[in-house]
Amino acid sequence: MLEWGVMDPVAREGTRMARGLGLLRPQLWVGSVSEIEIEPLAARGIRGLILDLDETLVAAVEHTPSPEVRAWIDRVKGHFKVFILSNNFNPARVQRVADALGVPCSCRAAKPRRRGFRLALAQMELAAHEVAIVGDQLFTDVLVGNRMGALTILATPIQPERKPWRKLMRLAEGMVIRDVDTLRQLVPHAKENP
Numbered sequence: 754m755l756e757w758g759v760m761d762p763v764a765r766e767g768t769r770m771a772r773g774l775g776l777l778r779p780q781l782w783v784g785s786v787s788e789i790e791i792e793p794l795a796a797r798g799i800r801g802l803i804l805d806l807d808e809t810l811v812a813a814v815e816h817t818p819s820p821e822v823r824a825w826i827d828r829v830k831g832h833f834k835v836f837i838l839s840n841n842f843n844p845a846r847v848q849r850v851a852d853a854l855g856v857p858c859s860c861r862a863a864k865p866r867r868r869g870f871r872l873a874l875a876q877m878e879l880a881a882h883e884v885a886i887v888g889d890q891l892f893t894d895v896l897v898g899n900r901m902g903a904l905t906i907l908a909t910p911i912q913p914e915r916k917p918w919r920k921l922m923r924l925a926e927g928m929v930i931r932d933v934d935t936l937r938q939l940v941p942h943a944k945e946n947p
């Protein structure tokens with residue numbers, strides 16, 4: 754059974770800086786999407802999953818999801834509405850992966866902006882609090898999810914970053930993570946998941 758972090762009240766009541774950091778806190782941190790179990794989500798009233806694509810479902814250099822990811826998608830599709838929301842500018846790539854998984858998708862989402870997230874919710878016919886967003890980036894996936902009031906799950910990127918600007922972003926994420934005690938507490942919980 755996974756244990757869940759809670760949104761720090763400081764995120765709502767603290768200083769502007771503290772609020773900003775709070776919005777970067779995921780409620781759960783997993784090594785891979787396939788670690789995410791159905792029951793704890795369903796117990797929290799979750800009815801839909803909004804999934805990031807690059808480095809969450811497939812590595813940026815890959816075109817096909819792994820058998821583990823395919824099997825996980827097949828499992829969760831039986832319980833939740835699933836939607837892929839990607840910031841990727843290549844519709845063909847996003848569609849190809851989405852088709853392989855049998856999941857509807859949208860690209861150029863511009864996360865952490867909320868518009869794409871709202872469009873995904875409209876397609877799923879769900880409210881934000883009924884949805885968990887799963888992604889590998891604090892500054893896009895987790896931020897938009899927390900801004901919308903969704904459950905936020907951070908997944909470790911499938912592959913290490915290669916591009917210099919992406920490495921810089923990971924460095925910045927690392928600084929945020931070191932600054933957020935909750936994250937450190939969440940890691941063992943995620944690792945305990947069988």
Ligand SMILES: [Mg+2]
Binds near residue numbers: 806
């Ligand atoms: Mg990603």
